[in-house]
Amino acid sequence: MRHLLLRLEPIIWLLFGQGILIGTILLTGWILVVGLGVPIGIVPADALSFERAHALGASLLGRLFLLALLVLPLWKGAHHVRSLSIDFGGVNRDPLVATLMYAIAGFGSLLAIVAVVRL
Amino acid sequence: MARPVHPHAMTPSRPGRTRTAPPQAPSGWYAQPRMLRYLLFDATGIVYLLVGFVALRVVWALGTGPERWQELQRQLANPLYVAFHALALICVVFVAVRFFSLFPKSQPAHIGPAKPPPQPLILAGLYAAWIAVTAVVVLILAGGIF
Amino acid sequence: MSEQKKTFVITRFDPDKDQAPRQQSYEVPVQPDWKVLDALNYIKDELDGSLSHRWSCRMAVCGSCGMMVNGKPSLTCKDAVADYGNRLEIAPLANFPIVRDLVVELEGFLEKLKSVKPYIVRAKERALAEGTHRQSPEQLEEFKQFSYCINCMLCYSACPVVANEPEFLGPAAIALGHRYNMDSRDQGQAQRNQVFRGEGTVFSCSYANECSEVCPKHVDPAAAVNQAKFNAVIDWLTGFVVSREGK
Numbered sequence: 001m002r003h004l005l006l007r008l009e010p011i012i013w014l015l016f017g018q019g020i021l022i023g024t025i026l027l028t029g030w031i032l033v034v035g036l037g038v039p040i041g042i043v044p045a046d047a048l049s050f051e052r053a054h055a056l057g058a059s060l061l062g063r064l065f066l067l068a069l070l071v072l073p074l075w076k077g078a079h080h081v082r083s084l085s086i087d088f089g090g091v092n093r094d095p096l097v098a099t100l101m102y103a104i105a106g107f108g109s110l111l112a113i114v115a116v117v118r119l
Numbered sequence: 120m121a122r123p124v125h126p127h128a129m130t131p132s133r134p135g136r137t138r139t140a141p142p143q144a145p146s147g148w149y150a151q152p153r154m155l156r157y158l159l160f161d162a163t164g165i166v167y168l169l170v171g172f173v174a175l176r177v178v179w180a181l182g183t184g185p186e187r188w189q190e191l192q193r194q195l196a197n198p199l200y201v202a203f204h205a206l207a208l209i210c211v212v213f214v215a216v217r218f219f220s221l222f223p224k225s226q227p228a229h230i231g232p233a234k235p236p237p238q239p240l241i242l243a244g245l246y247a248a249w250i251a252v253t254a255v256v257v258l259i260l261a262g263g264i265f
Numbered sequence: 266m267s268e269q270k271k272t273f274v275i276t277r278f279d280p281d282k283d284q285a286p287r288q289q290s291y292e293v294p295v296q297p298d299w300k301v302l303d304a305l306n307y308i309k310d311e312l313d314g315s316l317s318h319r320w321s322c323r324m325a326v327c328g329s330c331g332m333m334v335n336g337k338p339s340l341t342c343k344d345a346v347a348d349y350g351n352r353l354e355i356a357p358l359a360n361f362p363i364v365r366d367l368v369v370e371l372e373g374f375l376e377k378l379k380s381v382k383p384y385i386v387r388a389k390e391r392a393l394a395e396g397t398h399r400q401s402p403e404q405l406e407e408f409k410q411f412s413y414c415i416n417c418m419l420c421y422s423a424c425p426v427v428a429n430e431p432e433f434l435g436p437a438a439i440a441l442g443h444r445y446n447m448d449s450r451d452q453g454q455a456q457r458n459q460v461f462r463g464e465g466t467v468f469s470c471s472y473a474n475e476c477s478e479v480c481p482k483h484v485d486p487a488a489a490v491n492q493a494k495f496n497a498v499i500d501w502l503t504g505f506v507v508s509r510e511g512k
Contacts, residue, residue, distance in 0.1 A: 009468040010501040024215045025249050029256025035204030037261060039196040047262030050185035057181050066178055073171040080164025083471045091430050111175055118182040127431040129361045131372035138280040139362035139370050144428055145336035157473040221472055225491035228407035228447060230499055
């Protein structure tokens, strides 16, 4: 398992790096409106009415945006949780933790693809 | 604080001629402010995973239909969800600031014939991109354009 | 000359007598211009000849005198006693096995250093008739900073990954390997990148940046390690396109 993880490290690091860079940049606007603006009422609710939201999300740019937004933060999250486990003495359980975290990120990524395609 | 040091840290492949004491770390090591900030940086991974899966639920609901979408909008208005997203915003800003400060020096001097821009320019570019993209995303999502 | 007494609490360990490291206090009359090393030498010369500690150049170029001073990795010949309060705790470098008192086992570090092939590797040596290698100032700038390392190992004591992952190559070794990878005279990148992606993998670095914070020579090993990650990825990608001849 450790050998497989070592071989996959470059691609995981790339996904993690973009998760921080692109994921963080995209997440900011998303959280500001979807997470806070509309629920609090600063942004009028009809900005995200089903019709408008669906039209935006199902557009080509919308799908690409959502795909990046849903996939990239998962890899940043998974890699950092693994890192945190090692920070607290978890090198022995690392093959297990790494496999679990990347499996979560991978599973989430697959669901994300389906979610975006079925819009 | 725990002593977070592996018993074989920096241990050679063959033992030396005398008995050594196992490696140790200062007792307050992880409590130092800079180390705490680093551990916090790693800990934001948990929030990123959660935010990602919440966003997945939102997009999934969008693909399901208007009733499910309205239901999810109601859930997002729950004070617990709002508090979570407020925390997520703080995490995202914290990650951005720390990462942007570390990113410029991590670019190799060249990749093939390509050279990176000077480090201050990279830093300015990162912040400019963050602000610009966020502004565009907010305008689009909040109904300002399109 | 004004004299002031400060308390030095020093980690002691004699493998023949002690089960585990213990602490011993010394009252030292310090001079205002002393470095921590001066106090340690005073203790050894005047108070307790059994104290063991490494030191050499007294001017922050040899890298011998690295120790923990009040929980922070420091070069004791560089740190002024006056910058500290009345109590100084001196311990051996963190994350290293302890040989005796303030002396740590170096061999593990030297093994990691050797493994990155820290020398110019050529596919074919230049013939004498071809003359010397030519290198422009711009080419030198690409790696010069990383050549300033004095192997003091403070970065290893600061790194949380070194503390938790015994296989990790560590800041100084990776920075030195990267120094050679970026040297225009070198042709050994493929070999070094194999080491960088092996058991000691550079990708274990979690960019805590502590190594660069403590480095007394401003080498910025964190920059080197993270540049090395990029290079290792490029090496991995081009490996799919370009076939490698042997190792």
